[in-house]
Amino acid sequence: MRLSTLDRINPFVKSIVILVCCIMMAITQSWQVNVAVFLVWFAAMLVFSKCKIKSLILTLVPVVFLALIVFVSGLFAGNAGVDSDSLYTVGNLESALVLGTRILSYVIFGLLFAFTTDSKEFIMSLMHQAKVKPKFAYGVLAAVNLVPTLQREWAEVNLAYQARRKSTGIIPFGPMFNTLVNGIRWSENVAMAMESKGFDGEGERTYSIETRVGAKDYIYAIVSVVIMAVIIVVFH
Amino acid sequence: MEPRVAISCNHLKFTYFEESRPILDDVTLEIPEGSITVLMGSSGCGKSTLAAVLCGLLPENGGFLTEGTIELFGQPLKEMNPSKRAAFVSMMFQNPDLQFCMETLREELYFCMENIRIPAGEMKEKAEIAAKAMETEHLLDRPLHSLSGGEKQRAVLTCIYLLDAKCIILDEPFANLDPASVGDMMVWMKMLCKEQGKTILAIDHMSDHWIGTADRFVLLGRGAEILAQAENEEDLEKCKGIFKQEGIAYPGIWAETEIAPNENDFGDFGLYLKQLKMPKKPVSTKKRLFARKERIPANLKAQDSLLYEADALFPQEKITAILGPSGCGKTSLMMTLLNQRKYLGSIEVVEKAGAREVADIGMKGTFAEVGIAFQNPSNQFITQNVTAEVTDGLSRRYPEESEEQIKERAIAMLDTCGLKPYQEFSPFMLSQGQQRRLAVLSVLAAGQKLLLLDEPTYGQDYISARALMDQVREKVLDEKLTVIMVTHDRGLAETYADVIYNVKDQKLCLETGVGK
Numbered sequence: 001m002r003l004s005t006l007d008r009i010n011p012f013v014k015s016i017v018i019l020v021c022c023i024m025m026a027i028t029q030s031w032q033v034n035v036a037v038f039l040v041w042f043a044a045m046l047v048f049s050k051c052k053i054k055s056l057i058l059t060l061v062p063v064v065f066l067a068l069i070v071f072v073s074g075l076f077a078g079n080a081g082v083d084s085d086s087l088y089t090v091g092n093l094e095s096a097l098v099l100g101t102r103i104l105s106y107v108i109f110g111l112l113f114a115f116t117t118d119s120k121e122f123i124m125s126l127m128h129q130a131k132v133k134p135k136f137a138y139g140v141l142a143a144v145n146l147v148p149t150l151q152r153e154w155a156e157v158n159l160a161y162q163a164r165r166k167s168t169g170i171i172p173f174g175p176m177f178n179t180l181v182n183g184i185r186w187s188e189n190v191a192m193a194m195e196s197k198g199f200d201g202e203g204e205r206t207y208s209i210e211t212r213v214g215a216k217d218y219i220y221a222i223v224s225v226v227i228m229a230v231i232i233v234v235f236h
Numbered sequence: 237m238e239p240r241v242a243i244s245c246n247h248l249k250f251t252y253f254e255e256s257r258p259i260l261d262d263v264t265l266e267i268p269e270g271s272i273t274v275l276m277g278s279s280g281c282g283k284s285t286l287a288a289v290l291c292g293l294l295p296e297n298g299g300f301l302t303e304g305t306i307e308l309f310g311q312p313l314k315e316m317n318p319s320k321r322a323a324f325v326s327m328m329f330q331n332p333d334l335q336f337c338m339e340t341l342r343e344e345l346y347f348c349m350e351n352i353r354i355p356a357g358e359m360k361e362k363a364e365i366a367a368k369a370m371e372t373e374h375l376l377d378r379p380l381h382s383l384s385g386g387e388k389q390r391a392v393l394t395c396i397y398l399l400d401a402k403c404i405i406l407d408e409p410f411a412n413l414d415p416a417s418v419g420d421m422m423v424w425m426k427m428l429c430k431e432q433g434k435t436i437l438a439i440d441h442m443s444d445h446w447i448g449t450a451d452r453f454v455l456l457g458r459g460a461e462i463l464a465q466a467e468n469e470e471d472l473e474k475c476k477g478i479f480k481q482e483g484i485a486y487p488g489i490w491a492e493t494e495i496a497p498n499e500n501d502f503g504d505f506g507l508y509l510k511q512l513k514m515p516k517k518p519v520s521t522k523k524r525l526f527a528r529k530e531r532i533p534a535n536l537k538a539q540d541s542l543l544y545e546a547d548a549l550f551p552q553e554k555i556t557a558i559l560g561p562s563g564c565g566k567t568s569l570m571m572t573l574l575n576q577r578k579y580l581g582s583i584e585v586v587e588k589a590g591a592r593e594v595a596d597i598g599m600k601g602t603f604a605e606v607g608i609a610f611q612n613p614s615n616q617f618i619t620q621n622v623t624a625e626v627t628d629g630l631s632r633r634y635p636e637e638s639e640e641q642i643k644e645r646a647i648a649m650l651d652t653c654g655l656k657p658y659q660e661f662s663p664f665m666l667s668q669g670q671q672r673r674l675a676v677l678s679v680l681a682a683g684q685k686l687l688l689l690d691e692p693t694y695g696q697d698y699i700s701a702r703a704l705m706d707q708v709r710e711k712v713l714d715e716k717l718t719v720i721m722v723t724h725d726r727g728l729a730e731t732y733a734d735v736i737y738n739v740k741d742q743k744l745c746l747e748t749g750v751g752k
Contacts, residue, residue, distance in 0.1 A: 162599075164678075206350050
């Protein structure tokens with residue numbers, strides 16, 4: 001399977017670039033910037049990643065809905081004082097638009113990361129580029145891989161409550177407690193199993209996958225930031 | 237030539253809490269290289285702790301080793317880091333679900349090699365060689381969570397083979413494997429020991445399956461004190477007295493166990509399974525909001541089913557045991573009887589009052605009449621107190637009684653299974669075996685007429701298993717309960733069950749009971 005351009009960017013670099021872009025966006029107060037960012041990154045995802053337009057739009061449906069809610073509530077509730085010097089004196093429509101579209105642009109960054117990053121590779125790059133300790137990185141991986149077991153147990157706990165004719169309430173605190181206790185026991189178990197396979201946590205080790213930062217990552221970072229800057233200059 | 241000593245420990249003393257009674261009290265043990273040794277002992281005698289201490293996992297992960305030394309091939313264990321230790325000793329744990337940190341066996345093997353610093357370039361080849369040797373090539377790229385218990389344990393063995401540890405310590409590795417998988421594992425154990433020269437130290441409370449494989453049995457008492465050692469069947473025969481005294485099962489112990497006969501008649505009443513078809517992919521009976529109603533295709537094929545056109549009768553007021561290999565649909569059948577999965581064919585409850593179809597009873601009605609004890613007992617506790625677990629069911633059953641009376645009943649029940657000293661504990665603080673007993677007791681307390689028990693004696697020593705089953709048996713006789721239990725333990729089934737079914741070729745084959 002061939003990986004797309006965005007898939008091949010180092011995940012750690014990708015996350016840092018997203019952080020920088022978000023900060024740049026946060027210092028502007030323009031809905032035009034937000035919309036432009038959304039459109040540019042949406043287009044970039046269609047061109048440079050393998051994600052399909054259908055799944056992208058489907059994921060965005062609840063987000064658009066949320067943006068609309070924020071927009072409407074900003075429009076009616078964002079009661080800007082006429083005399084105040086606050087940011088929202090430009091009027092309700094303007095500030096509501098900024099808030100609503102900002103959600104869209106933030107989410108598109110998140111989607112870009114989620115759709116084009118393999119979770120294992122991300123953790124590996126945290127270890128290699130961000131110098132996170134293997135103990136922590138492999139611990140997270142182990143936890144992620146426990147999720148299917150956790151789901152199975154959760155279903156069983158809930159069934160047990162039903163079978164014993166005990167209501168779990170709207171927020172199922174009882175089953176949560178059971179699962180939490182089990183979770184602690186499992187994590188101990190898994191940690192011991194890892195150690196018995198020679199896992200040291202801090203000592204030296206070799207790596208089957210070594211993520212690197214190369215020319216393409218630098219290009220990606222520079223291009224992203226430049227596009228962001230251009231958008232801000234043009235629309236702000 | 238005298239074989240070298242692989243593992244030796246001298247006067248070990250270990251406690252979990254500084255002030256408490258030592259779990260290991262002055263343990264001295266020598267394991268010769270290239271042998272298979274089985275450590276046996278009752279629940280809570282410290283055998284699992286001993287295994288973890290010998291591996292160096294304790295006290296590193298908790299507890300205090302106050303006295304004594306451990307040497308692996310003459311080298312002190314204390315001075316090794318985990319990576320070096322892996323070359324000497326590796327451990328296989330009881331719960332196959334909790335031994336992996338990666339998604340697939342291939343990744344897990346890579347993880348092992350990273351730990352012992354094998355260069356990345358050699359990993360692919362080495363992983364494939366190990367998988368070939370342990371015949372796990374077909375498992376390499378499947379998600380580990382989708383494997384069966386037996387396959388998972390094979391995957392762990394592949395990791396151990398790859399790490400090339402000189403000693404392998406096994407902590408009750410076969411507790412939830414079916415007999416066929418256990419037999420399979422025995423072949424691998426022999427191979428690893430005889431051909432690869434590995435030293436194997438296993439902890440188990442069953443000796444049956446080790447006969448013919450193990451070179452030596454060591455019987456442990458309280459504080460992991462060595463009570464007896466046996467090298468062959470004759471020696472084992474001589475130790476029977478100590479086995480009995482410690483409440484540990486020896487080969488054939490169930491055949492010698494005598495229990496009260498069931499005088500209840502085989503009536504026409506019970507659960508009738510007629511032409512039952514159970515799909516492999518569960519179809520839930522739950523109604524979900526917005527979701528399409530799921531149906532089993534009417535022309536369900538045999539290869540998509542767990543049970544196919546199965547007929548059986550689970551008679552009223554009797555204990556029925558269901559045996560069969562893992563994954564043959566025993567637990568799924570329980571879920572079907574509990575009205576959680578849809579089925580084709582018919583399951584009819586025939587009672588004095590008339591006949592009803594299980595699917596028509598409804599979820600709430602089912603829970604009022606059917607009680608279940610799950611395989612994992614810690615999933616079914618609904619309170620933070622051992623006594624409350626039992627009183628919860630009792631107070632629903634005897635609404636007219638006062639709180640004191642209920643509590644008295646509860647404590648009497650706890651007492652029969654040795655749980656009375658723990659009445660104020662949280663159920664989560666009990667050991668696995670104790671939890672299982674409590675789970676069964678809490679189901680017995682609720683007073684439903686049909687009880688489903690999924691592996692009720694898994695992980696129990698002989699004495700606890702007996703106490704529990706005696707209690708179940710008594711309730712069947714006195715309160716006219718109907719019990720259906722799923723188990724891998726044939727000896728237990730033959731002793732306590734009035735009817736035994738074996739799942740074979742997607743059918744329930746009657747072995748003993750009705751009409752035989």
